[in-house]
Amino acid sequence: MSLFNTDKIRIEDLKMLFEKHTSVKIIDVRSKEKFDQWHIPGSEWVPVNEALKTSDDNVFMDIGFNSDKPVVVVCQEGFLSRKAMEFLRDLDLEAYSLEGGIKEWSRVWNLAKIKVGDTKIIQIRRAGKGCLSYLIINNGEAAVIDTAVDPGVFIDLAGQNQATIKYVLDTHIHADHFSRGRLLAGQTGASLLMPGQNLVQYDCMPVYDNDIIRIGQVTLKAIHTPGHTDESFSYLLDGRFLFTGDLLFLNGAGRPDLKSDEATTRRKTKKLYHSLKKILSLPGDTLILPGHYHKPVRFDGKPVAETLENLKKNLPLINLSEKDFILEILTDIPDTPPNYEQIVELNIAGHAGALDLAELEAGENRCNSQR
Ligand SMILES: [Fe+2]
16 A cells, blocks of 8 residues: 555655654655755665756666665655656656655654653754754743744644743744744734844843743743853753753854854854853753754654753863863854855844745754864
8 A cells, every 4th residue: 555645745744754653765866965965864865866857768777776665755846856756656666756855854843742740841853954942831831942843833732731822932043043933922922032132123022141931830040141142041941951042052062153253253152161151050960952953853752952960971072171162162163054144134033024934944953063
């Protein structure tokens, strides 16, 4: 029996296959260069890109391609993959073309849950981009931190947990994805909280250092942790869970260079160091919940999280002296994220108009200072 009764599948169909751990072969028919830049984890590059563009013969027959599993074909926009799918079906293989191409992969998300007492933390992960959002629920009330997927996802999750979203917060003005926080606040009537700054051009409530936000019976404490950006905040839930945004990741620290000249980057690196020091003084069992993951996020339901104690053991970077930390960060700054200047401008404006966000946000995450 076939997986689908159509030859073109949507990204939601592929997401379902991942969720069910269905065995499929995903092949990528773009150029090798594009595949190397970004691809669906587990997908296989097949060298047919040029031949697909020019030949009407079955290019898969020429390379002796075969598969004992259903095949999902991925290309840039979803056009070459249709041609490839037809060739594969001519070979009697069960093949599907991914509609919209690789950029659709940036929209796919999955969940992990943490429950302690009456508090539930749901980590919503964009599998391809590594962006992590959080829904915190306690006693019928909820808050969202860093709204990186469609508002409907949070509204549905809150509804499933009989909770009302009271607050929507961002840790900082993002450079890798358009924040859906303003949309979510608009759709739910929740208060939109942003780090205190003079940049954004829409109405929101400013958050300042040591502010306390109540969610049901628990509190979220705002901690100003500049460095990645000047306005960056971390949020400490119940004194035990720290949402670090792009300050601290499981593999390192946030990058301080975006939209900054050399002198500003140096100044921000110093701030980054001191913000990390502030965080490192928290108890060792504080669970660090970052704003990004440096790898594709698996469909395994395991939270991307680590105790502060373990991060101190595993990350030499955060144990360096100020001088060595600055040297380390400044000598190895990775490539800038795609479209980051435009994304920052959109987040300052608070709306994305009719832009295709999947196109704008395509590509891996590059918010951390480590390659
Ligand atoms: Fe960021």
